[in-house]
Amino acid sequence: MNILLTGATGTLGSQVLFCLLEEKFDTINRIYLPVREKKALSPMARILGMLESGFTPEFIQTNRNELLDKINVVCAKDILNPERFLEGVRITHFIHSAGFVNLSTLPEAKEDIFKKNYAFTKSIFEAYAHCIDKFIYISTAFSAGNIGGIMDNDYLTSSPNSHRNHYEASKFATEQYLVSIGKVKDIPVQILRPSVLGGNILKTPSLFISKYKVFYLFAKFFHGNTTKGRVRITAHKDSGLNIIPVDYAAKVITTVFDKDITQLNIVHSKTTHINSGIKKILAAVAFDNFSLTHEIIDQKSGFESKLEQFYYKTIGVHLTPYLTSKPCEWDTTLLQQILPIPEYNLENYLRDTIHFAKEQGFKDQRW
Structure with a gap:
């Protein structure tokens, strides 16, 4: 098979690449990786830096040269011009893992978010429709919006109108477009939706994740402000945090992309209770000057400290819609049949991921 994987240097995409190389090595002819230049590093230098990192699985480090023989690194500027690098090769599986994560709710942010998620994916599909056999889109488990209740795998027979932000709406719109155009072009489309990503649970190094986002940013914010005033955190007692280890998500993707x-x-299959989850996170960064409330804290209600005001002007704007989400649970019957979810204590895992992030200084990998 010939695979094209976007987002190979990203949080999930890098783990998908590692899994593909380790578990599908014998069946892969070529794997194409469109990569951007970054801070004077060429696309190839970035991939080499990733493969040579001490955080890569042992199989990758041991077999790096053999793996490189199957990798074609492509300058991301050529992503919409496949004829420049495919040279007549047909892509059997196009895995689109790249995405623009921006949880802004500002009206002026909508156009940019839809451009980088919906419009860009549309352009990619149009550019490759003549030379791909299957298109796999990595979306988000939150693309259905804040609807609550039991969530099954089929989001596309309903029309959610309760998205918490433009990011969710852009991912859902992209899903709808791809399934529709896939039928027109007779190209199978697969939609895979990971939840919030946390550190490794299956592979070593344990708890590793290449970029610290979402609940890590919540921890980082308070870790850097432990002596700057009290904060009331708006959260609903019935809400929950659904976190899935990044290596498990990647392994599922590698297992099902050709199914x-x-x-x-x-x-x-379970969520971490929002109140206990927040307490675990803040205890891990030694921040105890807080209280949990159902009240909406904003300019109208007034702020009790400069730190509280800063929180609600920065990450609080993006995270509060999730901390106050309707209670829901996902039907994981099919997922468990594909690859059983590892058993571990959710609250201890959440605590340990934050401790690991602290040890790393909350610094993303620079590859």
């Missing part, structure tokens, strides 16, 4: 499955949510 006849149209939609699959890659989520944990």
Whole structure:
């Protein structure tokens, strides 16, 4: 098979690449990786830096040269011009893992978010429709919006109108477009939806994740402000955090991308209670000057400290819609049949991921 994987240097994409190389090595002819230049590093230098990192699985480090023989690194500027690098090769599986994560709710942010998620994916599909056999889109488990209740794998037979931000809406719109155009072009489309990503649970190094986002940013914010005033955190007692280890998500993707499955949510069967989860995170960064409230804290209600005001002007704007989400649970029957979710204590895992991030200084990998 010939695979094209976007987002190979990203949080999930890098783990998908590692899994593909380790578990599908014998069946892969070529794997194409469109990569951007970054801070004077060429696309190839970035991939080499990633493969040579001490955080890569042992199989990758041991077999690096053999693996490189199957990798074609492509300058991301050529992503919409496949004829420049494919040289007549047909892509059997196009895995689109690259995405623009921006949880802004500002009206002026909508156009940019839709451009980088919906419009860009549309352009990619149009550019490759003549030379691909299957298109796999990595979406998000939250693309259905804040609807609550039991969430099954089929988001596409309903029309959610309760998205918490433009990011969710852009991912859902992209899913709808791809499934529709796939039928027109007679190209199978697969939608895979990971939940919030946390550190490794299956592979070593344990708890590793290449970029610290979402709940890590919540921890980082308070870790750097432990003596700057009290903060009231708006959170609903019935809400929950659904976090899935990044290596497990990647392994599921590698297991199903060549299977006849149209939609699959890659989520944990259980959620961490929002109140206990927040307490675990803040205890891990030694911040105890807080309280949890159902009240909406904003300019109208007034702020009790400069830190509280800063919180609600920065990450609080993006995270509060999730901390106050309707309670829901995902039906993981199909997921468990594909790859059973590892058993571990959710709260201890959450605590340990933050401790690991602290040890790393909350610094993303620079590859």
